[in-house]
Amino acid sequence: MSFSIGRTAAGLAALAVALCARPAVATEGGGSVYPFGAENYLTGALPPPGFYALFYGEAYFARKLVGNDGQDVTPPGFRLNANALVSRLVWVTPQKVLGGDFLLSLIVPMVNLHVEAAGRSQTKTGLGDITLSPGIGWHFGPNLHVIGAFDFFAPTGSYNKNDLANIGRNYWAFGPVYAASWVDPHGINADVKLGYLFNQINHATGYTSGNELYADYSLGWAATPQWVLGVGGYVTVQTTDDKDDRQTVSGNRHRAFAIGPSIKYASSKGWFVTAKWQHEMAVRNGAQGHAFWIRAVFPL
Template identity: 30%
Template sequence: MKARQKLLAGVAACLCVTGASQVARATESGASLYVPGFKSAAYGIVPPPGFYFETDLYSYSGRLSAGKSTQLGGAVLANVKVQARAGFLTATWVTPAEILGGNLGFAATLPVGDPRVSAGAVVATPRFGRVLGDKMRDSDFLVGDPVLTSFIGWHKGNFHWQVGASASIPSGAYRDDALSNLSFNRLIGDIYVAATWLDPSIGLEVSGSAGYEINGRNYATQYTSGNAIHADLAISQYLTKELSVGFLAAHYQQVTRDSGAGDHLGSYRGRTTAVGGTISYTFNVAGAPISTRLKILREVKVENRPRGTIALLTIALPLGAPAAPGATPAAVHGD
């Protein structure tokens, strides 16, 4: 039992379960709330009641194939390259309140960073951007739309699961005369479920999640992005109670078309499949557990989106007094 508690504490005590720290990826301009790989390893585990802080450092480099066009703020562009370096600052509160036997929690995320976009050709309506010869490119340090999340998490033996909903509020620094934005400038909702099976006796963890993303209209461009489904899978092996390695897979697919007066590309539905790996390590600083995780995924099958490589570095820790020894999800719920 003691080994079980130590392993679960290493996995869960520092998890800030947000469902929120997302970045631009699909639909209008290839941007969506969902990021492949985010809701993956250990995502079904809600930590014990308390306050947590998480920083997610995100890096993406990709390009749209030369034969494809995409739309950014009313301009149709080709030969598009995308780079993003961003950070997502998340505060999470897991309350002691219970709903149907599960702990209720809330999270708020603020994205900041430097998205960079360049295009080799303007197909239609060149409205903005810095023109260098026959190329357009743009970058700036920006504040994105805040994301609010609520979730409920349960635990029973080796099985942990949660349901949640996130909303991206269009109040960031959106620039309607620029190519690159961290703000979506549209209301986005995401409803998801996630589950984790963790057997401390063998150190094996299997996690999965699925969700439905609902997109509103960007009134600056009169563009309504389609809705989408997404799913993540992670299989990890704990080599010690602090160190694990694993496999990741993710899929995103629009199920309704883009529309609106500003849509110049018609039924522009995006999809992507990504695979990769992850490594995590947990250590203590002044008695407080610090959880770190690196994820790297490569998009292997893409339609109507840039194809590239995703890197995520997560650092999470509890705020206030460190979690008490054995204060695992199982212990909190009396299992």
């Protein structure tokens, strides 16, 4: 379960590079439909049947582009800033499937994006790429919780192949998701969301981004039953080459690792908030920057 911001912004970096040098970023524009690092504590813990509203906020900025061998390929005056407010509706149905609770999730992002490079600049604000996800959640005792889902990313965000800034990716993508949470109000809390993306062709450019493996993670300690303190971030690796007009583009696969402090507060009234700051490192063929995430979950 995901939504298409964050790395969408990072992907625009490739267009900036193209203004003054050979593109040195992976996937089309170096981006992804999935916002790496978006999830945090309780990502695999499905609540009881009912409707839930989730709100995500992200502020991402980057001033550096990294090439295939780790070299700095940043063009003059490069700046990338993305801010997003994302609404997500989750319906946990009373229907049982394979012993678990069936769910549906709809994610709608609103994105503000600003890109500067080589004397050009552009700002866009609007609807990003929407995500629809059916899934099943299981509970294995009070501590271990698991969700299996399938994400469908729709190209609803604005896109123009000649623009410097594009909110949407202009292609469909889909893939399986597995999330697990270990929850202990008096001890260790650990979460992982593992996903794989099958990217489809962008018909405006004839380009197909390679498939991507990613994992969001968090690890913390419950200082009190309400507060969890720890770290979180993501890992991503592009597993197949891009294709340009169906010809393989080799030697430019994206990968990255991010880590930073993470926190969760859970109210006795059923809502909770998570927040984290993550620093990207070990980047290849993409933008390297920082992101602040906040997520709030409310029962309806």
